[in-house]
Amino acid sequence: MKKIILFDLDGTLIDSTEAILESFYHSLNTHKEVTDVSDSMITSQIGHTLETMFLGLGVREERVAEHVATYKLYYREIACQKTLMLPNAIEAIEEASEFARLGIVTTKTGVYSRELMEYFGIMKYFEVLIGFEDVTHKKPHPEPILTALEKMKSNTQNVWMIGDTRLDLECSHHAGIDAIGVLSGYDNFEQLSTFDFIIQRDVLEAVRTIAKERIK
Structure with missing residues (x-):
């Protein structure tokens, strides 16, 4: 066997750290809800779901889904080139x-x-x-x-x-x-x-x- x-x-x-960070910042900048996010705040959560990560950054629960959707659209565009x-x-x-x-x-x-x-x-x-x-x-x-x-x-x-x-x-x-x-x-x-x-x-x-x- x-x-x-x-x-x-x-x-x-x-x-894929570069692609992940860029996609998070793109989503956060698009929705302008959370500021003062650092690279380490994001990378320390890698491995968790995107939903959990955005919550950990201070995004309100009712706004998480739109943040995730924005992230995924952007990530798919850049992932291959930045991984x-x-x-x-x-x-x-x-x-x-x-x-x-x-x-x-x-x-x-x-x-x-x-x-x-x-x-x-x-x-x-x-x-x-x-x-x-x-x-x-x-x-x-x-x-x-x-x-x-x-x-x-x-x-x-x-x-x-x-x-x-x-x-x-x-x-x-x-x-x-x-x-x-x-x-x-x-x-x-x-x-x-x-x-x-x-x-x-x-x-x-x-x-x-x-x-x-x-x-x-």
Whole structure:
């Protein structure tokens, strides 16, 4: 039985920080409701849903939906040009595909995420991509991982999640699978150490660690 590796996107495989920040500022400037927002206020929330992030920036609940809609329209226009694959990410995907079945589990919109993966020529490596619209409950709830495994017709044995935030690790914990935290993204070592999982420098190190693990 082959292993399964599920990857987060932002901070794990891709760096879309510039596109995210620009899209947030575009929405905030368009609706002129909240001022005095800093880059760190936005990036510290990456991994959460857009709704949660806008609420965290002080947008009133009744205005969140229009902020999200404005963000998404703008983000889709700039995402491909202002997103980068993280160092070693493509190599990690290629190596992982030699011994494991692969999937993506992200809180980003699935449609846009697929467009990004096609743009970089790597969607062909993944059997599934679970995005925001594919689940009712987002990370850290286990539903995104369990939905991916259901589509892959797999149980939770020999399954790994690789992600850069506590949300990824907590989601893995609740789903009952192994996980590796990577330091290429938005949470630091101390934050990821909240969970009793392996922590590696980047996704390539994580993939190579999984490759050495015996199938259970």
